[in-house]
Amino acid sequence: MRKKINILATELILCFLMLFMLSGCTGGREINDLEIVIGMGIDKDKDTGKILLTAQVVKEGELGKLSGSGGGGADAKAFWNVSGTGNSVFEAVRQITHKTGNRLFVSHNHAVIFGNDLATEGLQKYIDFFLRAHEMRPTAMILIAENRASDVMDAKPETEKLPAMNIAKLVKAYGFTSHFYKVNMKEFASCLMSETKSPLAPLVGVSQDKDSEDIYVSGMAVFKKDKIVGKLNEHETRGLLWVLGEVKSGVLIVSSPNKEGNAVLEILEAKSKVKPEIKEGKIVINVRINAETSLSEQTTSENLATIEAFEKMQDAQAEIIRHEIMMTFDKSKELNADIFGFGEMIRKKYGKEWKDFKDNWDEIYSTIKLNIDIDVKIQKTDLLKKPAAQKEEGK
Numbered sequence: 001m002r003k004k005i006n007i008l009a010t011e012l013i014l015c016f017l018m019l020f021m022l023s024g025c026t027g028g029r030e031i032n033d034l035e036i037v038i039g040m041g042i043d044k045d046k047d048t049g050k051i052l053l054t055a056q057v058v059k060e061g062e063l064g065k066l067s068g069s070g071g072g073g074a075d076a077k078a079f080w081n082v083s084g085t086g087n088s089v090f091e092a093v094r095q096i097t098h099k100t101g102n103r104l105f106v107s108h109n110h111a112v113i114f115g116n117d118l119a120t121e122g123l124q125k126y127i128d129f130f131l132r133a134h135e136m137r138p139t140a141m142i143l144i145a146e147n148r149a150s151d152v153m154d155a156k157p158e159t160e161k162l163p164a165m166n167i168a169k170l171v172k173a174y175g176f177t178s179h180f181y182k183v184n185m186k187e188f189a190s191c192l193m194s195e196t197k198s199p200l201a202p203l204v205g206v207s208q209d210k211d212s213e214d215i216y217v218s219g220m221a222v223f224k225k226d227k228i229v230g231k232l233n234e235h236e237t238r239g240l241l242w243v244l245g246e247v248k249s250g251v252l253i254v255s256s257p258n259k260e261g262n263a264v265l266e267i268l269e270a271k272s273k274v275k276p277e278i279k280e281g282k283i284v285i286n287v288r289i290n291a292e293t294s295l296s297e298q299t300t301s302e303n304l305a306t307i308e309a310f311e312k313m314q315d316a317q318a319e320i321i322r323h324e325i326m327m328t329f330d331k332s333k334e335l336n337a338d339i340f341g342f343g344e345m346i347r348k349k350y351g352k353e354w355k356d357f358k359d360n361w362d363e364i365y366s367t368i369k370l371n372i373d374i375d376v377k378i379q380k381t382d383l384l385k386k387p388a389a390q391k392e393e394g395k
Contacts, residue, residue, distance in 0.1 A: 034105040036060075038079075039164025041149030042089065042126060043115035050085045051126070053092035054150045055104055056164045057082055078161040081153050089129040106133065110168040111141045112185065113149040113204065116228070124192060124226040130185055138186035141171055144221040144228065146205035155206045155213040167215055171202055175248030178241050178267070179234035180217050192226055196343025196361050198332075199223040200240075203231055222337050230335045232328065239328030242321055243287055243340055245272035252293060254316035257309050261300025265293040265317060268379060276345045278353055282367065285342055289321060289374045295381040310378050318374040325372055333366045342368060 039056040057080045084095030093104055112130055114123055130136050145152050153163060160166035171182045183201045191199035200220045207214045220232040220240075232240065241247045247270040254263050273288040295313075298304055304313070332339050343361050347354045357364055 035082075035100045035102045037104050037106045037109050038162055039111045039113070039153060039167065040106070040109060041113040041115070041145070041153040042092075042118060043149050044117045044121075045085050048085060050087055051089055051092045052083060052085050052150065053089060053096070054081050054083045054153045055093075055096055056080075056153055056162070057100070057104075058162065077156070079163065081150075083150070089126060093129075105135065107135045107137065109136065109140050110164055111143055111171075113143045113145050113152050113167075115145050115149040116147055119144050119221060119223075119228040122226040123223075127185065127189065127192075131189055136185075139184045141168060141182050141202075142185050142188045143167065143171070143202045143204050146203060146218065151206055152204055152215060155215050157215055158212050163215065167204065170215065170217055174217075176250070177234070178238045178247045178250040180220055180237050181241060181246060191223075194341075194344060195347070195358055196338045196365075197341045198335075198337035198339045199226075200232070200339060222332075222335055222339060224335070224337050229337060230331070232331065232339075235324050236328045236331050239324035239326075240339055242270065242289055242325050243272055243274060243328075245270070247291075251296075252317050252320055254313050254320065256298065256300040256302055256304060257312045258300070258302050260302065261298060263295060263300075263304055263313050264297035265313070265378065266296045268292045268294055274345065276342065276349055278346075278350055282369065283342070283346060283357075283364065284369045284371060285340075285345075286371045287325070287373070289325075289372070291317070291321065291374070291376045292379050293317060293376060294379055305381050314376045314378055317376045321374050321376070322372050326370070329370055336362055336365065338365055 035055075035057045037055045037057055041054040041056075043052045043054070044050070045052040059078055059080050082096055082099050084092045084099070086092035086095050097103060112127075114126065118126055127142070130140070131138065143152075152167070155163050157163060157166045160169065171180070174181045180202050183199075188199050188201060191197045200222055203218050203221045205216055205218055207216055218231075219234060220237050221228050222230045222232060238247060238250065247267060250267045252265045252267060254265070255261075256263050270289065270291040272290075275286040275288075277284045277286065295304060303309070329340075338361070342365070343358075346357060
């Protein structure tokens, strides 16, 4: 009998809870009361010195017209860049409601772009809002503008109706070249909290060509703590990614064995293994790179599909990889920025010894020795084994 009463009580409780669950979202907001933000740019206002925040808001009505057969007119835009100023990021966000009449909804925000002036001053106090706001996704990308973030937000690329979406698409496609990579708010903040590891973020700019504007990624901005101290170019960025094991694809161009042309190879796979060591009080970082490539193009008539040619091209590729890594390592020492995270590796493996290193890591970093071992294998020649060229007499 008691068992039946307990079951009945449980059913009554469930029914009571369902009444609340099915009665609607009492704390929810109607879609008409929201301005959906897909990108945000933060600069310093030139006149007042306050924070200037630019929010890229979706114009749903225009977006529907532009996607339809009728079009939306030559000057129609599917977005509205609305700005506000304040003494803090949050105040600037709320100031925008004076123009929109609605609150900003940032759950769909894809990218946050900081102007170069703020990055030079230091970003720590400006990113707090984006990490704290409960609607903000920690996976939103962080980028640094070559000049002003508002200029990037205003660009209207030819291939995308929404510039912020175009930026996100560009950065997410980094794997095709491995010349840059995406960094989200959570990752950037994690590096800020590290004792030694320097944060990085993609560097974006705008190029003007007659009537069109193109957004491009020009490398990675390097930070010391929260201030920008330099940049990595495309090859230096790939040098970093080789060590981190994050090279997804890309192109390597080497001279053909007879030096009459080039062999163009696609990176199919790359792996790395990093082993830190302390020898006689000195830090040695051992890096092992294994890569696989395919012959995708050649500008010579010689047959490159031979064991001898493969061996020479593999050695040449290994030298390119070594050069990119060393070039990046030298740049990091020049900037005194531990972009590889070697300090974190030492701390995890040598906790006791790390106590003697951490207070002088800036000086110690420049004394690190880097040992690099690279093995590259050409796996295939795609559809052709021999080039489409006339056979030379006697061969």
